[in-house]
Amino acid sequence: MDTLYTIITYSENFAGILNQITAVFTRRQVNIESLNVCSSSTPGVHKYTITCYCDEETVHLITKQIEKKIDVLQARYYTSDQIFIQEVALFKLSTPKMLEQPDISLTIRQHSAKIVEVNETYSIVNFTGLPEDIDSLYTSLNTLDCVVQFVRCGAIAITKNRRELLDEYLEKINNL
Amino acid sequence: MPTNKITGAEALMRSLEHEGVTTLFGYPGGAIMPSYDALYDHRDTINHILVRHEQGAVHAAQGYARVSGKVGCAIVTSGPGAMNTVTGVADAMIDSTPIVVICGQVGAAFLGTDAFQEVDVIGVTQPISKWNFQIRRAEDVAWAVSRAFYIARSGRPGPVVLDFTKNAQTDLTEYQPKHVDFIRSYRPTPQIDEAAIKAAAKLINHSERPFMLIGQGIELGNARQELLALIEKANIPVGCTMLGLSAIPSDHPLNKGMLGMHGNLGPNVLTNQCDLLIAVGMRFDDRVTGNIATYARQAKIIHFEIDPSEINKNVHADLAVLGDCKETLAAVTKYVQVADNSEWIARFGVYEKEESLKVIEPAIHPTHGPLLMGEVVRRVSELTHNEAVLVTDVGQNQLFGCRYFQFTQSRSVVTSGGCGTMGFGLPAAIGATFGAPDRTVCLFVGDGGLQMTIQELGTIMEQHSPVKIILLNNNYLGNVRQWQYLFFRKRYSFTPMLNPDYEKIAEGYGIKARTVVERTDLDDAIRDMLQTDGPFLLQCAVMEEDNVLPMTPPGANVDEMMLEIK
Incomplete structure (x- = not known):
């Protein structure tokens, strides 16, 4: 295995x-x-x-x-x-979509991720956590079709x- | 203003002298010219052997190292010069041969610009060398050379490549000899674990059918005495890997012969019947084990090894005894009880008889038909009183050579084991004549392999290097042909070979030559060769479609040896 x-x-x-x-x-x-x-x-x-x-x-x-x-x-x-393992991920999300769908900010809050920059075009979300939590946040946000860019550092x-x-x-x- | 500064090239020469280098195999060229210029002033102390191709320089360094136990050294230029050494570096890596290869490199300012004769030597040789380093500053020469020699010879030996930029050769530096014998991230010899020693002794003492596999580790560790003390005390029969053949005298009663695909019947079959398999300084190569899934499953396995990464790599060991086998074998011997094992040892005799009758006698004492490789090898061995160094190329010449040559002295086998490099033989034999100048060096080579590095006849001519070249000419790439016969429905795809007149070639190089066709001329020709002062080419017109037997077919179980081909 x-x-x-x-x-x-x-x-x-x-x-x-x-x-x-x-x-x-x-x-x-x-x-x-x-x-x-x-x-x-x-x-x-x-x-x-x-x-x-x-x-x-x-x-x-x-x-x-x-x-x-x-x-x-x-x-x-x-x-x-x-x-003890941690990883950092950054998400660039579409601000208009975030405004349209409240589920997006709800998902961000549920994962305790931080919105670190907002303008009318995009918002940047920073998340630090276990690799599988990053997977989970990414999957959720991706389902909501708002991710413009996604990057994660090595564990x-x-x-x-x-x-x-x-x-x-x-x-x-x-x-x- | 007075200065005691010297060039990096001069520092290289002094560093080589400091490391005890007396023989250097090489070929000059653009980026190494400053070093060759410095070498010109060191001709009294460093004997530079001009080879005819850089591949020859590395193989010669390997041959030198294998017979002498010292670090072999080669020096070549950048780009193509360095690339031509790559096969030899890889060969030395897999066969644990200590060599240092010094390559010229373009000036540091040109690195990465695709300059003339620039190749990323560090990138290319990184996976095939024990260590490599680019010397970009003259002040690093002494340190890098000392570190290179220390790494090459210590622990499990291997090749080191130094990539020497032209500016570092010409720049001035103060020179202080360096002596590296400690690197904090490198532990060449693992500490001996007393518990493992005792556990090994206990397993040996409780074993009824112990069998020991010995490899080149015994030679590299100079552990023949320690080995003999252990096996003679506990009466443990021994099988040798190809590179371990001269670790124990051929006629020692506990030496049961060679392991592996074309090894002897007894040691292979009984690997799967022993109750304790003791591997010393060998790495369970697939050519030794055959089908790993059925290999010695009935036995407990002890692995004596200096390299921790070899443990459980191919075969799972029940007990690992890490350390230098010279020390670990001696330590275990103290706790081992005297044992008899005669009933078990007698079992080898049964297989010896069978193999002798069906394979060995017909191969070494034929009475009719064409000359055979086996008989040539055995007669050369006998007429050198089994004291010569055996050098082989790769293929049937190698397998017959290793099967039928006999050994009395240590460090007497020079062959390309892991890499199987055709073309290895001729230059390696040249190196061996420099590494062991007092010994007879006999090279067995096929018509295929000889032509891969035949240009080194020029080196032999120039050096009058006393290589006894026994060309086993069968007009085929014999080993590939044998496989085609057995496994490819006898479709001889590009294995027949049209050969030149080798006697004339030898004559062109001023090397005395003779051809033997008839069995009755063999002894006289061998004596002629051995009595000739200097090099000799003895061409033997051997049976064209001879097969090396016995054979464990690829992927078959170790105890399933074919004694004959139907």
Whole structure:
């Protein structure tokens, strides 16, 4: 059974590593659902948050093959219950349609999304939540035929583990 | 103003010397010219071998590395020069061969502009190298070279590509030798888990029918003594992968032969009858396992591996013992009890007899009919007292070579295992003569593969490199023809080959040559070859439609070997 896995990877801040990481997915023919890269809380270390649907055996192999790359510090995979995961979405909606159909603003309120800009042509809605909540809001708004543009960022995630595995690794390696 | 600054190219030469490089295989060209200019002043310490094509440089570096245990090194120019090394880099990756390939590159200011002879070498080699790096500044040379050699040779070895921009070669820098032996994101050798060691020993002690599969990991880890100590104490029979053939002497009583599609009958059949399968430094290639769904299902499996990503990749292991096998094997041996296993070991004898009668004897001691590849291989082996280095190309020459050559010393097999690169043999053999100058290097090559890199005869001529080239000429792409015979209704689609006069070609290169057609001339010709100082081409006119047997057909179960073709 394919499950949504989130692979959290840390690497040195060198050029070309993202390419090396995504190539592992390509070889195994697994599609990346979302990808976020940013600097981590450790100076000089980059964090990659990658989600994909596959079986556990595959995600296990992918994770090990990512970690094998020389400049990758650590790669671990998680199911959604092991992490706190959030995603941001932006919707550009037609203002005339919003005025015509009160259901649109009702839907926005029900999802606790925020209207951040309004003019006579369009309105922009910002929503932060779980990936599936974004799916749900998008589906609802789309049914009301008011979405002009839609964009979402890659999922970002923080582990619920009480231990900080990267810090433990760096401490261990520095003590060698 | 006095300055101790040197060019990046000079820094490269000093860095190579610092890494102990004494032999460099290469081919000059535009973007690497500053480095070649610097090399001109280092000819006393660095022996540069001018190959005839860049592919030859990488394969030679591979051959050098495989027999010497040192890092092989190749240097080429940008664009086409670098691209011609790609096959060799991929080959070294899958066969875990430590090499460093240095490619010239256009100046940093021209990168990305489609400049003359600019190719994205980093992009191309990224998935097929252990590490690659573009040196864009002269001050990074010492660090990059040291890091490259450290990564290439440590842990599970592999190829590293350095893409050296022209400005970094000509710019001036201060030079301080660097010694990289630590990268915080890279753990070449996993820490040994004592619990896994004890668990492995326990499984071995409780096993009644243990069987060990050994691969090139034993050679790479210099673990022959540790291996022998373990198997002799616990009386564990052993099967070798193709790259692991010389990890243990061929005549060792516990050596039960080669694994895989064209391996020996006993080790393949009994893989599916053992109760404990102990894999050491091998990766369960599909050519070894056959049908994975039925592979050793009855057995518990222990996998001794240095590379964690190999665990459970192809075959599920009940127990992984991570680490350098030199250490893990020794650690396990301490806890292993002396065992007899003679009844189990005797079972191999039954299959040995059957294979010997039906396959081996007819192949190596035929009494009539045309010359056979098997007999040529065995006679060359015997007349070198089984002490020579075996280099093969790819195809039937490789399979017969690996089946019938015999080994006494470590690091005696140089063959393209994972990649199956035709054209590998000739340049790899050249490299081997430099990596092991005191040993006899025997190359078995077919008429197909020889022509893929035949230009390297020029290198042999120039270097007087003592390669004993045994050309097993059957006027076919023999292995493909065998498959066509078996699986494509004998439709020989473009496998017959019209050959040139190889003796004349050898003569053109000043290489002594001889052709053997009759069985009665074979010994004399081999002696002639071995007694000749320098290179020799021995062309053997072998049976045209010979087949390598036994064979596990592709996708068949490991214990379903064909002994004959009806």
